[in-house]
Amino acid sequence: MGAVTGTVLTSTANEVVKKTIGPVFDFLVKKYELLDIPRFKEHYLEYCEKNLEIKTLVSQDKSFHVDEIYIPIDIMQSGTQSRLEINNFTALDNDRAILIKGLAGQGKSTLLRKLLSNNAKRFSRLPVFYELKNYNGGTLELAISKSLSHFGVQISEYALKKLLSDSNVKIYLDAFDEVKPEFRIELIDEIKRFINSFKCHVVCTSRPSTEIDSLSEFRTFSVCELTEEQIFGIIKKTASDHEKCDELCGALKRSPLHTRKDSILKSPILVVLFCISYNLGEDIPNTLSQFYSNIFDTVFYRHDNIKGKVYRERHWNDNRRVYRELFDCLCFISLSDGLNGFSHEKLVNFVSISLKHINEEYSIAEKAVKELSSITNLIIEDGFNEYRFVHKSIQEFFAASFIMSLQHDRKISFYKKCFNDYSFYTTFHNSLFFLEELDYYNYHEYGFIPAITNFLCLSSQTTKIDNYAIPTSVKDVFLDDINLRAKFTIFKAGNKESYEIEKTNLTFDKSDSYPTLFSNIFKFSIDFIKIELSDKELMSIIRQNEKGLDNGWCNLSIRKILKFKNLPDTIALEALKLGIDVLTRNKFNNAIDKLNNRRDSLNSIDYFNF
Template sequence: MVDPSLSALFKVINKPLNDLYDFVKKETKFHLEKQKLNDISGKLESKIENIKKVKTIYKGDEAIDLNLFYYPPYINSDKGYIKAETIEDISLKNFVIEGVAGQGKSILLRYLTYREYQGEKRIPIFIELRKLNEKAEILSHIKEAISSWVFSVSDELLNWVLKSGKIVLLLDGFDELKEKDVSNVIKDLESISQQYPQTQIVITSRPDNAIQSSNFFKVLSIRPYDDDEIIGLIRKLVDDDDSFDNLVNALQESPLKVDELLKTPLMVTLFVMTYRAKLIIPDSLSKFYEELFSVLIYKHDRTKPGYQREFKSNLNESELQEWFEILCFISKNENKLIFNSRQDLLECIKKSITKKFPKEDPSALLEDISKNLCLIIRDGNNYSFIHRSIQEFFVASFFKKRPQDLAEQTYKLLDEKGKKYKSEIRFLSEIDSYRYKKYLLKPSLECFFEIYPNLESFKNSLNVSLEEGYDVYHLEADLDNSHETVNYVEATISMVDITQTLDDKHGNYLYHLLYDHLISCREASSAIFINLNNYGVNRFMQTMPILDHEIKINKVSKFFRNENSNLIDNIYKKFEKQLQECKVEIDNQEDQSFLDLI
């Protein structure tokens, strides 16, 4: 018995098929019996089903209809940011959909393909660029795709099909092309665009690929998820109303900085998986990641009768996590968030197993971490961490597990490389609180109060600099745009004297600590500029162009010290409180350790 939904689909497909048939028949000697259109419809329907069915990390190896879980993102279109529902809504021109790893580019293109079928105007041809033939000839691949449902396609027929305006090309994964093929593919695509303007072309790609430089394509980027999209996707993933309500309520009450984490469909999916496995929402990003690894292990290693463990390596859960932490540390140390090839990643894995796991097969570990756990994902020819903070957290976890006799040395090195390991230090403040406070926070604050024993000496040390060559009128413009004020503050304020004074004694860490307190606080930044605006920015700025750079610095520095004295007072008092709390916690921890020994 034919599924009623498939019968309806046949009718949808037959409309553009008949239009294409009638157009081509007028222009060529092409002959096809009308009844054979039903055969073609059947083949196209099969292709639609293949495009609609995808495997996800949420369902594992089970291929499911994307309509059951997909929530369209927003994309910048000809009309501004709109929900990506149809190609026609987005643009009538050729365009590239640009998005980072995990942002759902391929799923979006599959979704747009299916919606194009439903539109009953054109036949979409979906092609994965990584599957191009050895010669990487786009036209021959299009011909092959059409031949799979029209039996055979001559060059003449292909020419008229492309001129008909009855098809649209959807090409997935430009960044997955081999480097040697990129220039030829771009040349072919530009030739098609010029020769067949009636055929629209839509391409997906990661940022900074060569196709984005082509004048024949607009570049439209996917917008990171906002709160409504997060909840919309959760609704798709969680069927049960009670579970959905509990998760959303817990999410809204959680101190976890959702806006910094759940930017992509992939991260929202991982978040839901973690919640459903543990039935709680972690109260920090650290706890989220601590739970994540075991959740992903559990998903692939369930206790079912006769279940064959899927992992390729011989490591158990704790060993696999320990190895992954080493891999994260080595890749971070080499400044690698993205690996340019499979071999590039394998080389890094080989370094990670040298001492601790010398008997493990690098290829097996690559399979486990990329296909089973999906913490590193393939994106074209490249491999990348699903999120920068994944690498950062597990590097922090690596530091946390360093032996006690190396702890002080470890934190000293972290201080010296404070800029590079700033995020890791934040994670350590949560997951290795005692050693973080004993070996980094306490000594750094004591150093600060040794150099600045009173508030006045601290105030006098602050410096606020205007960058050389910076047009001061830009500041006035920034003040009229609240969105830009924080960017301006972050770009132009530096604590030069403090950095120089503390350079040899916890200078890097304290600099970042001060910067976080004084600069990155949005409320503080806004307050500063409100005060500056009230001070009379127009009058203030009118005097600036005639002053030399050093005088400009002195005037602005004086303003920040005098007009925002309370802000600086609060920072100093906060440091005093932090040091006191730090000492108490360290003492309590060491008292408890002593009792444990007894």
């Protein structure tokens, strides 16, 4: 897309937003008597424009309006098999609270901005976009108010509460999974209170299997894998010209890893990486790790050739190894700190530490920051004095690459901590996804296999699982420490009486107290427990447990619920066994086979006798 065309489209789109948002804002200000808000409207419209502009991995030196680059993708409501396309006419207005879950690179943030654009342009809504990674405790209203003020939008917490009381307002909460772990439980309570206190609509995104799954207030959707039509649509938007587009589509059609119904390119980020890293005549990478590994070489060598073969002097010249080692270490330590974005000063500090690690002069950290940013384009400037990785999955893959390079004893310690410390695991679980492929033998021998052996109390780490019994200790944790919370409130008006029931989904709140496998298996198994409780049953069981109420809330374990309904424990334990079998059994047995085979080979073949 040419620069002039892009500018015209962006300007036109933003003018449409101004014309639609403006009248809604004027109406709400008058309705709630908020005329004292100084210059809110002007700055608010600028704020909306900024949130609708996106920098892409392909073109990081300019921003595009989301409508220019967006290709419709599908979401699916939990418990159904029906795909819903998010296109130019989608508002998602039927539910007051929606949770959209998706894996890394599935385009959740872009999808959220598209919904913001639709609601602003076509449905006369007043949208507010808030990145949850910035939440540091306190009320959500105050956090949003502070965030708006950073964009020059001055609005008091009181005035914001007035606006939130109107159903014309839509709040977009992006990336719950990026919230710092120490604030997540508080934020869960805040979001619950927020939804139940205001009439505004709330749309939130997150990666799967986070604490936000416990909130029953949300109607949950999941982002679907891309269809072939969507894949080719993204290629068309991404490719530099028609010839490159045709070549990319043709290469993909010829690949055995792509069929009309199933493709290795399951998410937008993978399609974009494919477009960037594929060169004419090359084979398409057949694993995710190959995609991500290729991307560094591609951006490193193509940077000086994309604009007329300009040569730029580098501190280490073309020594890609140094830059790669530096980048790997930077990704690891920033991920360890839970940061995907950071100030210039913080980035310089990270790079200084990384330079020390690779035995280079750390005093050149400032220069190294500039070179990493300009050469790789995998870290981009995002506003004044702010930097971020172009995508979190980039940071996670190269952090995994760093772990691969660790000396053996440190690597063993890393795997042990991941499988024994759930909080540590949550920081690196996506890096572990890559390590399972990149470092197969060490990952399984020192991490996964010992974890399963301990979880199931197996007698050997070298024997496959045929039959096993779930240990009583594991059953007890599953039945007693997974709870749903419920409360009821009775309202009286004269002789009439009504009630309101509130409840959460089943959650494992003690995940930090147990090894990682407990949480992973339990969260999966919970979805297969089918125990229905009517409102009357809930009120009855709460009354039976009145002595243990916490501010009116009753914690109901699986065991308590089964006992109340006179159902056997096996109903829940069958779901637990299903979780163990699906998530671990085949994976464990395959790893045992490979490790035993490698061990036998090393002991029996003369070539390895040294």
